[in-house]
Amino acid sequence: MAQITETQRLLIRGWHPQADTEHAFQMYSDPKVTKFLITKVDSLGEAYKLLERWVNIFANRNNGSGQWAITLKETQEVVGMIALMQLRDGEELTQDYEIGWHLKQVAWGQGYATEAAKAVLEYGFNSLKLPVVYSIMHPENISSVRVVKRLGMSRVGRTNQYYKTELEMYQLEAHAWRQAVPRIGV
Structure with a gap:
């Protein structure tokens, strides 16, 4: 993948299933990483x-959205996943896009989520011309709450519209992003 x-x-x-399976397994089999996630795997086969x-x-959606590998330039090691994808309301895709991230424990606390999210937001607003991007998370996921605040996202409130459970929702509008870019260093 490009x-x-x-x-x-x-x-x-993009993910390379053959080469990246071990990294995905390390991330999605770790109970500390998956504490607030739906995505969990128990074997290398499941990760693949x-x-x-x-x-x-x-690839089938072919609309610029995705769930991508976050890799370190220096070592090419996969340290996480970042997504920019359409939210679902039940079985139907909406026109609302969500940004989200998951990182291996060894990558926590190093600013990778914020750094990757800034780049993906820039891609979403500039290349995909999205008017607004949301982020939805478990209210107790304090680390992700910190990231959305560093990104300049505003709290919308609680919702159970997209994931069949009550979650915290944040948003960032394109015009607010463009005004904030010099301050947040993209």
Whole structure:
């Protein structure tokens, strides 16, 4: 898969199921990583199938959305996943896009989520011309709440519209992003 974008330290690229399975397994089999997630795997086989499914889903959508690997430029190690994808209301895709991220524990606390999210927001607003991007998370996921605040996202409130459970919702409008870009260093 092609590279989507990059930052000073990171490459955001498509998943390579054969090469990336071990990294996905490390991330999605770790109970601390998956504490607030639906995505969990118990074997390398499940991790491979997960990556294959993601690659196929977004290739079929062919709308610029995706769930991509976050890799370190220096070592090419996969340290996480970042997504920019349409939210579902039940079984139907909406026109609302969500940004989200998951990182291996070894990558926590190093600013990778914020750095990757800034680059993917820039891609979403500038390349995909999205008017607004949402982020939805478990209210107790304090680390993700910190990231959305660093990104300049505003709290919308609680919702159960998209994931069949009550979650915290944040948003960032394109015009607010463009005004904030000099301050948040994109």
